[in-house]
Amino acid sequence: MFADGKHRFAVFYAWTFAIPFILSLLFTYYPDPFFPLHGGPFEFVPLLQETMQNSGVTLRGGALVPLLTAVSAEPVLVIAAMGSVIPALVALGLVGYYGGGAAVLQFLGQLRPWIGTSAADGLRSWGLLCLSVIALQLCVFAFQYALTGVAGWKVSLNPHLLTGAAIWLLLEAMFLNQGGLLEELGFRGYALPCLQAAMSPIRAAIVLGVCWAVWHVSRDVLFQTPMSVGWGMYLLAYMPLFTIWCVGGSILMAYFVNRTGGSALAAIAVHGFLNDGALVSGVVEGGDPGLQMAARSLIVGIAGLFVFLLAGRQLGLAPDRKVIAERAPA
Template sequence: MTISSARPEAGGRPGLLARRPLTSFFVMAYAFSWLVWSPWVLGEDGAGLLPTRIDPALIGYLNAAAILAGPTVAGLVMARVTGGRAGVRALLARLVLWRVGVQWYVVALVGVPLIMLVGTTIWAGAGPTSGALGGPSYLLTYVVTFVLVTVLGGPLFEEIGWRGFALPRMQSSLGALGASVVLGVLWALWHLPQFLVPSWAASSGGGGVSGILLFTLTAITFTVVITWLFNHTRASLLIAVLVHSSIDTFSITLGALFPPDVLASAMPFMIGFGAVALVLVAVTRGRLGYAGRQE
């Protein structure tokens, strides 16, 4: 089916994609990403389903390609289906929606790392290792890592789909809290193929059913916080990308500040973001700043 055939003909019935935009988006996002991820799952370091080795550099390319092929392509396709070229332009315009108030940048770039630091400290029962970051030069390293993570690690391209296309439509039918819970679950389960790779599972809070469950609950808390920021910044995708990037980048920093066993579980993030999410839900009565249709 071509994109144009999914749109309503003159006086006719909309195509399947247009009739079920959210279902179509998630099916495409999962299918495209899982298909691209499959070589990694089948053979990374001989630990996958087949005893073949994949070059570590190729793993990075597969990961980036899976993100681009999944939520990015699915989001852009569905924006085109539901809104034509204007729909695609409107979605992409929110990537550069930067006039949102300096306080939201502070929350995204400083507040999010502080939440992670406090949660990890509580879980570890001790403070971070002093001097582990190597002095003032760390700031430059952090900025460079932040940019690389944003562009290559997922935040920029994932958010085009999750918060760019899906969240506004989910909020209009489920409300802010309901949309955050459902999107958090679907966002987490999108990662399922990666849990078949031991090295990825170990770096994401552990594998097995308990690890996946905790990862999913943590993704819901992430989503509640991102939704709150998203709704207070006129649906700015830029802020959503910055929050996502802060989470991913500061996770690397925490690995230098705390012993490896502390971050072997997603509990540090669950503690920090879980507490913040509960406060936001209570204070906003579940609305999370949502004031109406955004798509």
């Protein structure tokens, strides 16, 4: 079905990149068409900051419920907050275009926790997934704590993880995270099988990780990140560090997607936990945000390298499955 996986990926990525990038440019430089939604003129970043401050809601690593709670009074901000859903919408559109309604239903079947494997194998894979992502964030916590003297920040455990709220926070981090829940049906549900049909799983994960990092440029333009840190710093430091994080995370997600027979839900869980809405990696106060990003990127990059060394080029893709894409709709 993915006889030309590279072509299918190119079409997917072109739409997935172009739509949010155009919207970001409109919000940033020509927001006039959106003025009626707000009830008058606005500037996106100041409006977002004011809304967040007035809401009293604390955002936690892209946790979707707090985010939507904070921006619910501003329709313009809700639209921007839900921009991460574009990869999933593009994927659904392409699946429907190439295969019709039946293919869409089959594609949505990738939201099952495991596919074509026994419940015992599926549960083992999910157990390993949960232990791995928690261990990864605890490594981030330990690394950041060790850097306290150098970084000048204070790192402490999230006290809510020692209460009855811990289970909810962990489940929320895995399944109700903005990035994981909204993006992964597109990126790891559709794009990964396309690439794995055309190249080895490790190469597919790396290519997708780099493309995934570049896809976030539209978000950075919207939030004026290049302008605030300077384009030189953005291109020479911020993007390379973020790309390491994305490539490492992409390898982790590809491994668990393959282990579960093509489950996009596994990617949603890994991505969500990498964003760490539960703050398992600790509460960091003070210090340089750039150094914090570097610490997190280094740990996630090392985790991706470790998975590659452990699982090999196939990244958990069983030989009898050939490629996930052979069972997935186009």
